[in-house]
Amino acid sequence: MRQLPILIGDILVSSEILLEYFCCDYESCRGACCIEGEGGAPLLRKECALLKRNYPHYKVFMSEAGRTEVEKGGFFRIGADGDFETPLLGNGEECAYTLFEGENCLCAIERAHSLGKSPFVKPISCRLYPIRASRLSNGMTALNLHRWDICACAFEKGRREGVRVYQFLRKPLVDAYGEEFYSQLSAAAEMMAK
Numbered sequence: 001m002r003q004l005p006i007l008i009g010d011i012l013v014s015s016e017i018l019l020e021y022f023c024c025d026y027e028s029c030r031g032a033c034c035i036e037g038e039g040g041a042p043l044l045r046k047e048c049a050l051l052k053r054n055y056p057h058y059k060v061f062m063s064e065a066g067r068t069e070v071e072k073g074g075f076f077r078i079g080a081d082g083d084f085e086t087p088l089l090g091n092g093e094e095c096a097y098t099l100f101e102g103e104n105c106l107c108a109i110e111r112a113h114s115l116g117k118s119p120f121v122k123p124i125s126c127r128l129y130p131i132r133a134s135r136l137s138n139g140m141t142a143l144n145l146h147r148w149d150i151c152a153c154a155f156e157k158g159r160r161e162g163v164r165v166y167q168f169l170r171k172p173l174v175d176a177y178g179e180e181f182y183s184q185l186s187a188a189a190e191m192m193a194k
Contacts, residue, residue, distance in 0.1 A: 053120075109121070
């Protein structure tokens with residue numbers, strides 16, 4: 001049976017976010033989401049300024065190619081859909097802000113934050129994945145579940161461990177939309193589970 005979306009304030013939440021299971025399986029994917037895809041990670045307008053302001057803190061963790069891309073082309077790009085996104089390297093897939101440790105792909109921005117060198121964690125679209133936020137024509141925000149084959153292992157791990165999407169993403173959801181939003185989201189999930 002198809003579930004209807006949940007409305008919390010001016011945010012329309014897909015019921016899949018409450019019902020589907022997800023838990024990042026980094027040991028399997030090795031950060032493939034940072035090096036595969038058709039465009040950069042979506043950025044909020046305010047994040048474009050944060051990328052520039054915090055660049056001195058995280059650039060030391062970036063590859064030389066990433067630094068060159070950012071210093072020549074800027075901290076963000078306008079994507080095919082007209083929205084802001086992170087710049088990609090010449091191959092058109094790898095995010096300029098990546099950090100490699102052997103076969104593992106990480107985020108240079110997040111590394112600087114985790115070491116206490118930068119207040120900016122990383123773009124909220126990266127932190128919220130597999131949730132994608134979009135602005136509707138009526139001004140509301142829609143939160144939908146995005147499915148990507150490279151994350152199949154994360155959906156499997158979530159099912160094994162009994163962790164739902166909204167539970168796995170508690171911190172970024174609270175950071176993006178507030179504690180009250182998350183509390184209402186949890187209550188809606190509990191009602192749906194019954």
